[in-house]
Amino acid sequence: MSKYAVSKRRSHRFNKMHNAGMNPRGFHVSQIKFYVLLLPLSALMLLPIIFIFSSAFKPLDELFAYPPRFFVINPTLKNFTDLFSRMSSSGVPVSRYLFNSVLITLATVAASIMVSSMAAYALSKKRFGLKRTLFAINNVALMFVPIAVTIPRFLVIERLNLLDTFWVHVLPVLALPVGLFLLKQFIDGVPDEVIEAARIDGAADWQIYWRIILPLIRPALATIAILTFQAAWNNADTSALYINHENLRTFAFYLTTLTTTTTGANAVAGQGIAAAAALIMFLPNLIIFIFLQSQVMSTMTHSGLR
Amino acid sequence: MQNETLLTLPASTTRPRSRNIFRAWLNKEGSAYAFLSLYGLLFIIFIVVPVLAAVLLSFTFFDTIQPPQFIGLRNYITLVTQDDTFMRYVLPNTIQFAVIVGPGGYALAFFLAWVLAQLPKFPRTIFALILYSPSMTAGVAMAVVWKTLFSGDQSGYLNSFLLSLRLIQEPIQWLQSPHHLMPIMIVVTLWSSMGIGFLAMLAGILEINPELYEAAALDGMKSRWQEIFFITIPSMKPQMLFGAVMAIVGTFQAGAIGVTLSGSNPTPRYAGQLIVNHIEDYGFLRYEMGYAAAVSVVLLLMVLFFTRVSNRLFGSEA
Numbered sequence: 163m164s165k166y167a168v169s170k171r172r173s174h175r176f177n178k179m180h181n182a183g184m185n186p187r188g189f190h191v192s193q194i195k196f197y198v199l200l201l202p203l204s205a206l207m208l209l210p211i212i213f214i215f216s217s218a219f220k221p222l223d224e225l226f227a228y229p230p231r232f233f234v235i236n237p238t239l240k241n242f243t244d245l246f247s248r249m250s251s252s253g254v255p256v257s258r259y260l261f262n263s264v265l266i267t268l269a270t271v272a273a274s275i276m277v278s279s280m281a282a283y284a285l286s287k288k289r290f291g292l293k294r295t296l297f298a299i300n301n302v303a304l305m306f307v308p309i310a311v312t313i314p315r316f317l318v319i320e321r322l323n324l325l326d327t328f329w330v331h332v333l334p335v336l337a338l339p340v341g342l343f344l345l346k347q348f349i350d351g352v353p354d355e356v357i358e359a360a361r362i363d364g365a366a367d368w369q370i371y372w373r374i375i376l377p378l379i380r381p382a383l384a385t386i387a388i389l390t391f392q393a394a395w396n397n398a399d400t401s402a403l404y405i406n407h408e409n410l411r412t413f414a415f416y417l418t419t420l421t422t423t424t425t426g427a428n429a430v431a432g433q434g435i436a437a438a439a440a441l442i443m444f445l446p447n448l449i450i451f452i453f454l455q456s457q458v459m460s461t462m463t464h465s466g467l468r
Numbered sequence: 469m470q471n472e473t474l475l476t477l478p479a480s481t482t483r484p485r486s487r488n489i490f491r492a493w494l495n496k497e498g499s500a501y502a503f504l505s506l507y508g509l510l511f512i513i514f515i516v517v518p519v520l521a522a523v524l525l526s527f528t529f530f531d532t533i534q535p536p537q538f539i540g541l542r543n544y545i546t547l548v549t550q551d552d553t554f555m556r557y558v559l560p561n562t563i564q565f566a567v568i569v570g571p572g573g574y575a576l577a578f579f580l581a582w583v584l585a586q587l588p589k590f591p592r593t594i595f596a597l598i599l600y601s602p603s604m605t606a607g608v609a610m611a612v613v614w615k616t617l618f619s620g621d622q623s624g625y626l627n628s629f630l631l632s633l634r635l636i637q638e639p640i641q642w643l644q645s646p647h648h649l650m651p652i653m654i655v656v657t658l659w660s661s662m663g664i665g666f667l668a669m670l671a672g673i674l675e676i677n678p679e680l681y682e683a684a685a686l687d688g689m690k691s692r693w694q695e696i697f698f699i700t701i702p703s704m705k706p707q708m709l710f711g712a713v714m715a716i717v718g719t720f721q722a723g724a725i726g727v728t729l730s731g732s733n734p735t736p737r738y739a740g741q742l743i744v745n746h747i748e749d750y751g752f753l754r755y756e757m758g759y760a761a762a763v764s765v766v767l768l769l770m771v772l773f774f775t776r777v778s779n780r781l782f783g784s785e786a
């Protein structure tokens with residue numbers, strides 16, 4: 163880690179001389195072409211996201227105005243109040259779905275940080291026979307596509323009696339090979355001397371893990387938190403496939419029911435409500451990423467796959 | 469420390485020897501496995517067992533009511549010789565989608581990362597956030613947006629825009645049309661493909677020692693292209709490989725998009741039918757689990773193949 167800091171400092175000193183090239187410190191004429199390219203592109207990338215914001219606050223007449231307008235003129239919170247005064251077709255209030263989502267997401271993020279960081283600590287700093295093999299297996303699992311094994315997963319979950327439980331939302335998400343991989347790479351950057359010193363002072367393994375490793379790898383933990391957050395918060399499949407009790411399903415699932423029922427008689431009221439719900443789905447992702455982005459970037463430096 | 473002193477004690481003669489060896493092993497490696505156990509257990513239950521089960525089921529006929537019957541390779545033979553839908557629509561669609569979205573999205577991610585790396589920190593962070601944010605939006609949340617933007621009547625945004633420019637005469641049923649569904653799926657997936665692989669590549673480019681560029685410039689390297697191919701990419705091969713694996717997985721994982729957009733499985737005239745939808749179609753709509761498992765295995769093999777290819781390109785052995 164110290165090596166990393168030194169090279170960073172050197173690179174900055176180097177760049178002080180000119181603002182062109184990689185990782186410049188300030189503005190330079192040669193950068194104009196990049197802005198010319200990036201500004202329209204990012205405007206295009208942002209359009210659908212601005213659209214969520216805009217539609218969520220549109221009153222009914224603007225949602226169905228012809229010709230349609232992109233931006234809202236008279237913003238209103240009516241879509242949100244409508245959303246929360248609604249019941250699903252089976253009588254479960256919307257706030258219940260939201261509560262489930264929050265609870266499931268918190269539990270998943272916390273558990274995922276613990277489970278993957280413990281395993282990553284062992285894979286990075288402990289010595290044991292199968293170490294390389296297990297890490298190689300996890301690297302192969304990086305290319306695991308969960309959607310491909312939906313059916314066998316269903317059979318496994320059925321056998322374990324996990325259908326219609328809270329845990330079926332949490333447990334499958336915890337086996338996240340990318341998370342373990344990123345954490346392990348990051349822990350590799352913690353110098354062995356630190357751990358050796360603690361061991362000589364008589365620290366047990368769990369103390370080293372808890373008091374030394376965890377505080378030193380906060381950026382990587384933040385990254386895992388974001389990845390798991392996105393996986394858990396946006397998860398509608400679990401509710402659709404493994405849950406039959408309406409009051410155990412998530413907000414993401416509720417949103418899918420809104421978008422599939424917005425055709426037909428319900429269409430007029432449905433669209434505004436769906437837009438409001440989509441905004442509620444999107445905002446936490448964005449806010450968390452904004453707060454943790456520098457952490458994520460420093461983790462990604464260690465993301466190389468050899 | 470304590471563990472090591474235990475190890476040096478003479479083996480007691482009262483206990484069988486194998487037990488002592490086990491003890492020694494436990495003292496030496498036990499805590500490593502203890503730390504790994506939770507993750508390992510979940511990994512086995514939710515990744516290893518389902519993959520093995522898929523492989524085993526693929527050799528059976530299984531309708532979820534009766535126990536699976538072993539039928540050998542018949543599922544695979546049917547898939548290749550008799551599944552007209554698979555050969556005519558699903559496979560070509562999947563290849564078209566994967567080839568454009570996979571390498572296309574990957575190249576785009578690298579290019580954008582390369583551009584961003586040449587901006588100062590503050591604007592770089594803002595642009596990176598903007599480009600990354602679509603990948604945070606779940607397919608669910610975005611279905612609302614795409615359905616409105618591509619709505620089939622004249623009040624749909626795209627229709628209304630094109631009508632006002634007089635580019636089209638009458639509204640187009642974008643998401644129900646076999647001609648337009650696939651391009652829309654590709655655009656939507658590319659839009660949301662600047663994910664974690666993109667961030668990894670950006671970090672990778674920023675980590676390259678600037679003295680390398682300086683040295684190359686002194687050695688007479690002139691063009692930007694030479695710089696990219698002889699310095700940038702070789703210096704960040706590990707991140708390139710990570711990005712490639714993420715791109716491949718993301719591409720195949722995104723397969724549900726056609727059904728989400730068109731709202732039906734099968735998609736209109738199988739225009740947006742990808743291999744993932746085919747699995748779902750057979751598994752959850754027709755309950756032919758054995759056959760669906762065979763298709764899953766084919767999908768996993770495709771991912772494996774593409775990862776092998778990128779390993780050849782960027783792996784450390786190459």
